[in-house]
Amino acid sequence: MWFYLARRLLSLGVSLIAASAVIFLVVEIAPGDPAAYMLGINAQPETLAALRTELSLDLPAPARYWHWITGMLGGDFGTSYTYRTPVADMVADRLTVSLPLAVMALVLAVAVALPAGLFAASRRGKPGDVAVMGAAQLGVAVPNFWFAMLLVLGFAITWRIFPSGGFPGWDQPLQALRALTLPTIALALPQAAILARVLRSSLIDALHEDYIRTARAKGLTPGQALRRHGLRNALIPVLTLMGLQFSFLLAGAIIIEQVFYLPGLGRLIFQSISQRDLITVESVTMLLVFAVIVVNFLTDVAYAVADPRLRRQGRRA
Amino acid sequence: MPHAEAAAPLLSLRDLSVAIRGRGLLHDVSLDIAAGEVVALTGESGSGKSLTALATMGLLPTRAQISGTLRFAGQDLLPLAEPQRAALRGRHMSMIFQEPMTALNPLQTIGQQIAEVCAIHRAPPPDLAALLDRVGLDLPPSRYPHELSGGQRQRVVIAMAVALRPKLIIADEPTTALDVTTQSQILTLLKDLTRQHGSALMMITHDLAVVADMADRIVVMNKGHVVETAPTATLLAAPQHAYTQSLLAASAHRTKLPPRAVGSRLLAARDVTITYPAARRLLRGPAPVPAVQKVSFDIRKGERLGLVGESGCGKSTLARALLGLQPLAEGEITLDGAAINTRAARQRIQVVFQDPYGSFNPRHRVRRLLAEPLHLLDHRPSRRDVDASIARALTDVGLSPDDAEKHIHAFSGGQRQRLAIARALVISPELIVLDEAVSALDVRVRAKVLDLLADLSAKRGLAWLFISHDLSVVRSVTDRVLVMDKGQIVEDAATQALFDRPAHPVTRRLLAAAPRGV
Numbered sequence: 001m002w003f004y005l006a007r008r009l010l011s012l013g014v015s016l017i018a019a020s021a022v023i024f025l026v027v028e029i030a031p032g033d034p035a036a037y038m039l040g041i042n043a044q045p046e047t048l049a050a051l052r053t054e055l056s057l058d059l060p061a062p063a064r065y066w067h068w069i070t071g072m073l074g075g076d077f078g079t080s081y082t083y084r085t086p087v088a089d090m091v092a093d094r095l096t097v098s099l100p101l102a103v104m105a106l107v108l109a110v111a112v113a114l115p116a117g118l119f120a121a122s123r124r125g126k127p128g129d130v131a132v133m134g135a136a137q138l139g140v141a142v143p144n145f146w147f148a149m150l151l152v153l154g155f156a157i158t159w160r161i162f163p164s165g166g167f168p169g170w171d172q173p174l175q176a177l178r179a180l181t182l183p184t185i186a187l188a189l190p191q192a193a194i195l196a197r198v199l200r201s202s203l204i205d206a207l208h209e210d211y212i213r214t215a216r217a218k219g220l221t222p223g224q225a226l227r228r229h230g231l232r233n234a235l236i237p238v239l240t241l242m243g244l245q246f247s248f249l250l251a252g253a254i255i256i257e258q259v260f261y262l263p264g265l266g267r268l269i270f271q272s273i274s275q276r277d278l279i280t281v282e283s284v285t286m287l288l289v290f291a292v293i294v295v296n297f298l299t300d301v302a303y304a305v306a307d308p309r310l311r312r313q314g315r316r317a
Numbered sequence: 318m319p320h321a322e323a324a325a326p327l328l329s330l331r332d333l334s335v336a337i338r339g340r341g342l343l344h345d346v347s348l349d350i351a352a353g354e355v356v357a358l359t360g361e362s363g364s365g366k367s368l369t370a371l372a373t374m375g376l377l378p379t380r381a382q383i384s385g386t387l388r389f390a391g392q393d394l395l396p397l398a399e400p401q402r403a404a405l406r407g408r409h410m411s412m413i414f415q416e417p418m419t420a421l422n423p424l425q426t427i428g429q430q431i432a433e434v435c436a437i438h439r440a441p442p443p444d445l446a447a448l449l450d451r452v453g454l455d456l457p458p459s460r461y462p463h464e465l466s467g468g469q470r471q472r473v474v475i476a477m478a479v480a481l482r483p484k485l486i487i488a489d490e491p492t493t494a495l496d497v498t499t500q501s502q503i504l505t506l507l508k509d510l511t512r513q514h515g516s517a518l519m520m521i522t523h524d525l526a527v528v529a530d531m532a533d534r535i536v537v538m539n540k541g542h543v544v545e546t547a548p549t550a551t552l553l554a555a556p557q558h559a560y561t562q563s564l565l566a567a568s569a570h571r572t573k574l575p576p577r578a579v580g581s582r583l584l585a586a587r588d589v590t591i592t593y594p595a596a597r598r599l600l601r602g603p604a605p606v607p608a609v610q611k612v613s614f615d616i617r618k619g620e621r622l623g624l625v626g627e628s629g630c631g632k633s634t635l636a637r638a639l640l641g642l643q644p645l646a647e648g649e650i651t652l653d654g655a656a657i658n659t660r661a662a663r664q665r666i667q668v669v670f671q672d673p674y675g676s677f678n679p680r681h682r683v684r685r686l687l688a689e690p691l692h693l694l695d696h697r698p699s700r701r702d703v704d705a706s707i708a709r710a711l712t713d714v715g716l717s718p719d720d721a722e723k724h725i726h727a728f729s730g731g732q733r734q735r736l737a738i739a740r741a742l743v744i745s746p747e748l749i750v751l752d753e754a755v756s757a758l759d760v761r762v763r764a765k766v767l768d769l770l771a772d773l774s775a776k777r778g779l780a781w782l783f784i785s786h787d788l789s790v791v792r793s794v795t796d797r798v799l800v801m802d803k804g805q806i807v808e809d810a811a812t813q814a815l816f817d818r819p820a821h822p823v824t825r826r827l828l829a830a831a832p833r834g835v
Contacts, residue, residue, distance in 0.1 A: 210419040216376055217414075218434045218477055219407030221399055228433075229422045308461040309423060 001304060001311040008300045012293055019289040024065050027282050033057075034081045037276040055081065055279075068282065077283040082275045087283045090268060097167055098257075098265040101180055101187065102249035106242065108188035109195055116192070117199030122226055124204055133200065139193025148186035148259040155182060165261035183260045187253055191245050198241050202234035209233070236306055243299035247292040325391060327352045327484055327517050328373065328410075333385035335365075335372055343368055344541045345385070352484065355511065355518045357528035357549070359564075360538035361759035362730065366521045369538070370487045373519070374412050375402035390484060408438045411478035413507075415490040417471035421462035427473045428458025434480045443480050452476045453506060467628065468499035472506070479510050486511060487519045492527065496628040496786045501830035504531065523759060525568050526789075526832040529553060537561045563761060570764040572793045575775035579796070580618030583747060583780055584639070584657075584666075587613050588648035591634050608634040610804040611648070616748060619778040623795035623812065625788060625827060631804040632784050636752050639782065640668055664693040667741035669734070671753035676737060677725040683736060684721035687711070690744045710739040713776075714769055731762030738769065748780045755790060767794055788831045792816055800824045 035051040036043065052058050056067060071078060077087035120132040156164035162182050168175045206212065207230055215225040254266025265284065272280035304310045326349035335343040343365045350356045358366040371377050373387065375394065387394045389410065394402065406412075414420050421430060428445050435443050445458040452472040462470055471491060478486055488507060492500035508531050511518045520528055528535065528549070535552045537545040537560065545558040556562045591609040609631045616622050626632050637643040639650060641658035652662045667690065670676050677686055687707045691698060698706070708718035714735040720728075728736060734754065741749050751770075755763045767790065773779045785791050791798060791812075798815045800808040800823060808821040819825045 210414060210416055211422040213376065214414065214420045214474065214477070215422070215433075216403070217374060217406055217412040219403050219405075219437045220433075221403045224403075224437070229425075232424050233422070307424060309463045 004304055004310055005301065008297055012297045015293050016290065019293070020069060020286055021065075023282055023285050023289065024061075024068065027278050028061055030278070032276050032278075034276050034278050038081055068279075072283065072286065077287075078279040080272075080277055080280045082272070082277040082280070087280050090280065091265070091284060091287060094263060094265045094268045096170060097180075097262055098250060098253065101183055101253060101262070101264065102246060104180065104184045105187035105191065105249050105253075106246050108184055109191040109245065110242070112188065112192035113195035113199055116196040117203060118226070118231070120196065120200045121203035121207065121230075122223055129200075133197065136193040136196045139189050140197070142190070144186050144190050145255045145259050147189065148182070148256055151182045151186055152259070165259070167262050179260075179262075183253070183256050183262060186256050186259070187249060191249070195238060195241060195245070199234060199238050202237050203230050206230040206234040232306065236303065239299055239302050239306065243295050246295050247288075250291055251288045326350060327354075327390060328519075329386075329388040330369070330373070331386045331388075333369070333372060333383070333387060335368055335377065336382045337378065337380060342541050343372065346538075346541070346543050348536050348543060348546060350485065350517045350519060353511075353515050353517055354534070355508075355520060355532045357525075357532035357535045358519060358521045358538060359523060359525055359528070359535060361523060361564075361761065363540070364538040365541040366538050367489050368541075370412065370489050370519065370521055373485075374406055374410060374487060375399070376406075376412075404438070407434045407477075407483070408440075408481050409483050410485040410487065411481075411483045413471070413474050413478050413486065413488040413491045415493055417467045417474060417494060420474050421470055423462055426459050426461055427456070427465070428460075431458070431473065431476050431480060434477050438481060440481055448476050448480060451510070452479070453502070468495055468503065471495065471499075471503055475503070475506060475510070479514060479516070482514045483516060485517045485519065487521070489521045490523070491520075493522070493524075497788065497827055497832075498627050498830040500527070501832070504832075524832070525553070525565070525760075529832070537564065567761040567764040570760075570767075572764070572767040572771045574621065574771050574794060574796075577620075577796045578778065579620045580778075582615050582653075583618045583620075584616040584650070584652050585654075586615075586639070586648070586650045589613070589635070589638060589645055589650060590647035591631075591638055591643055592646045607646070607804050609638070612801075612804075612806050613648075614799060614806065614809060616780055616782060618747065618780055619774070620780045620797065621774060621795045622780075622782050623791040623798035624782055624784045624801065625786065625791055625798060626801035626823075627827070628786070630801040632801050633752060635801070636668075636750050636782065636784055639750055640666060660693055664690070664744050665746050666748045666750065667744070667746040668750045668752065669737045669741050669754040671756055677733065679725055681725075682721070683711075683723050683725065686725065686736070687721070687740050687743050690740065693744060706743050707739075710743040713742060713773065714739045715765070729762075731758050731766065734758055734762070734766055735769070738766070742773070742777075745777070746779075748782070750782045750784070752784045753786070754783075756785060756787060763790070770794060788816075788827060800827070 035048055035055060035057055039048060039051060049058075056064060059067070068078065075088060077091065079085065080087050080090060083090065116132050116136070120129040123129045152164045155162045163179050167179050170176050203226065207226065212225050212229055215229045216222065220228065251266060251269070253264055254270055256262075257264040257266045265288070269281065269284050271277070272284065328350040330346055330348050333343060333346040334341065346365070346369055348356070358369060360366050368377070372383060373389075375397075377383065383395060385395075389405070394405075421427065431445060431448060432442055435441065449456060449458060452475050454469060454472045454476070456465070456469070462473070465473065486507075491507065492503050495503060504527065507518065507520075510516070520532060522528055525535075532549045534546065534548050536543055537552070537558065539560045545552065545556065545561045547557070552561065553565065556565055589609055589612045590607055592607045612635060624632050624635070634643060638645060639657065641663065650657045652665060655662060657666075684707055687710060688703050691703060691706070704721075707721050711718050711720055716732065716735055716739065725733065725736070734757075737754070738749075755766050758766060770781070771794065774781075783791060783795055795812045798808075798810060798812050799806050800815070800821060802823040808815065808819070808824045810820070815824065816828065819828050
């Protein structure tokens with residue numbers, strides 16, 4: 001167990017260093033001078049030079065990389081070139097929208113996918129299975145922004161139950177939750193469809209295992225055998241998928257944020273890129289990479305908790 | 318009326334037929350098992366013995382259509398709905414399966430899985446320590462299945478099956494996947510437990526020797542029919558049905574080897590040591606565990622050598638090393654003085670593995686499958702020569718040259734094993750390694766394959782290394798036997814001498830454990 005975790009931690013560290021180097025290099029290669037962009041085309045060369053010094057843009061690349069990395073370790077993500085505010089503050093602000101949105105969407109996706117997958121797997125080939133899997137197929141195929149627009153049309157414009165967009169802030173928790181409800185649904189359903197399909201096929205594989213037959217020989221009905229012995233075994237591939245989905249939900253919500261006009265992380269990246277706010281792009285990207293890698297690590301830990309064989313072996317079989 | 322009930326059989330099948338997708342698999346099967354009786358169900362693969370067991374348990378696939386009557390303890394089972402069948406399973410009838418390695422849920426401790434039998438039937442939780450002790454397991458219930466050997470896992474499955482002292486226990490080839498020593502321990506355990514608990518036992522096996530000294534009656538099945546039912550002694554002494562007779566003849570069949578004609582030294586293994594890295598821990602470095610330790614032996618031209626031992630003794634690892642598939646930590650293996658892992662050496666040694674199903678690519682025709690080893694030859698043979706070699710190899714194994722254009726699914730298990738031998742023969746090797754090559758075959762097919770080997774020895778002077786856990790087979794097809802234990806060769810003797818006067822305790826243990834019913 002500890003050997004396994006130590007190995008995973010080591011790989012986490014190596015991934016972070018590699019990712020930071022790649023992000024820094026890509027931004028370095030990208031054309032465009034942030035200082036020139038900030039001052040506009042009519043800027044005086046002296047002003048430009050002064051600003052470059054102020055932003056540490058005149059230092060050599062390795063020094064800037066070091067500066068960036070050590071700064072981030074101390075919680076200093078630099079100062080936005082565009083807004084002249086600390087990137088950390090902007091990110092923290094946006095996270096209050098993106099993080100709850102991602103968590104709620106994932107919880108909703110699991111809450112829908114788990115019963116749907118179990119239902120479909122236990123009625124394999126019967127009308128119930130066909131109906132659920134047909135719906136899942138539709139959920140995978142329909143683009144989420146289109147689905148989001150449908151939701152807005154129905155729940156915000158026709159019935160006026162939820163707001164169509166915007167975010168009032170967490171000072172008004174109830175209003176904030178209402179504002180996030182439709183985006184959560186729009187984000188969660190396609191993910192739920194994917195999860196349900198994977199869970200169903202994983203469960204059906206598990207149902208063919210010998211230990212399910214043993215369980216039934218002990219006196220379990222097919223449903224009991226599925227829930228007590230099949231489910232936990234089938235969850236292992238589902239865990240992997242959930243890890244990937246959470247990372248996607250955190251950063252990939254950009255289209256949904258756009259549709260619902262939410263001040264989330266995705267929109268922050270989008271704005272920073274279009275405004276050449278490179279330090280913000282770098283730092284937010286790094287933060288997302290960090291989140292993805294940490295979520296992957298947590299997935300690995302969850303594996304070890306779920307599967308006793310990993311605790312002993314120290315490596316994935 | 319307790320008296321009338323005592324007279325009625327515990328389990329009674331009448332004209333039981335099972336069809337899946339319109340294909341009839343069981344036809345009018347009728348058999349009785351009395352309370353406390355041990356009945357063996359035997360027959361070749363596909364004869365319907367396992368299906369009969371699954372039908373009795375109510376574990377047939379849902380698409381199976383079943384007709385006839387199935388009475389258990391005075392109750393008609395077929396009209397019952399699944400929850401009522403489930404209530405019987407584990408409590409009044411239980412089942413033990415063939416493959417212990419996969420029979421347990423890998424994510425739950427053995428204790429949890431045993432206790433579940435009681436929980437599901439709302440019985441008081443079992444005394445796990447006592448139950449594990451009863452099946453001869455000295456292990457804490459907190460162990461996970463992957464920490465146990467195959468024999469230990471089978472004991473856990475037996476513990477689950479006997480936990481509630483059911484009236485009927487069905488054991489479906491419970492020892493086929495285990496080595497001889499473990500097999501005899503498990504059989505003894507089953508015998509003792511059923512006697513103590515007064516349970517009836519339906520024992521399914523393709524190996525009559527396994528049940529000869531434990532079954533009260535034997536039911537012989539063939540192609541979904543019951544062909545003969547008789548008390549064990551009667552059936553073995555005077556089988557009535559032609560099929561039973563042919564089964565018994567095949568079990569008793571002794572292959573006649575041509576006289577030993579041994580030439581110069583072909584293969585030499587010297588101080589062969591093979592290690593696997595141990596499971597890695599955080600701080601301590603890996604301490605290698607030797608799977609094979611300082612093993613030395615020769616195989617002479619035309620010699621028929623046997624290799625036996627319990628599972629995990631290192632015999633398969635050693636076989637892989639002879640084929641150049643396993644790096645050696647120490648020592649060397651040479652063929653006529655040259656290294657083993659060269660192309661020249663490979664064409665002189667070929668191998669036949671245990672599983673005739675998994676070792677062929679299903680998309681290729683037999684001709685391509687058999688031509689595969691020919692690329693080892695220095696000069697690529699012409700198409701006509703290839704065809705000639707394939708035709709000769711197919712004829713040698715008793716198949717037809719026309720079979721070259723068929724796909725592998727057109728062949729039965731025994732025929733596939735012949736094809737595997739044909740593939741090994743096609744480049745005329747001098748030595749064949751047979752790793753449990755006949756273990757998965759039915760007795761009648763096995764007899765034919767063994768006769769084929771004897772024939773090849775006479776015709777081609779073929780040498781072989783015959784690895785098997787089945788001592789009676791080893792005895793009939795070898796001149797000399799190596800006995801392995803814990804990675805070492807503990808005895809090396811002429812076959813006859815080894816069976817008559819086993820010198821090493823391990824050899825004696827193996828011989829004592831071997832079933833010798835028929």
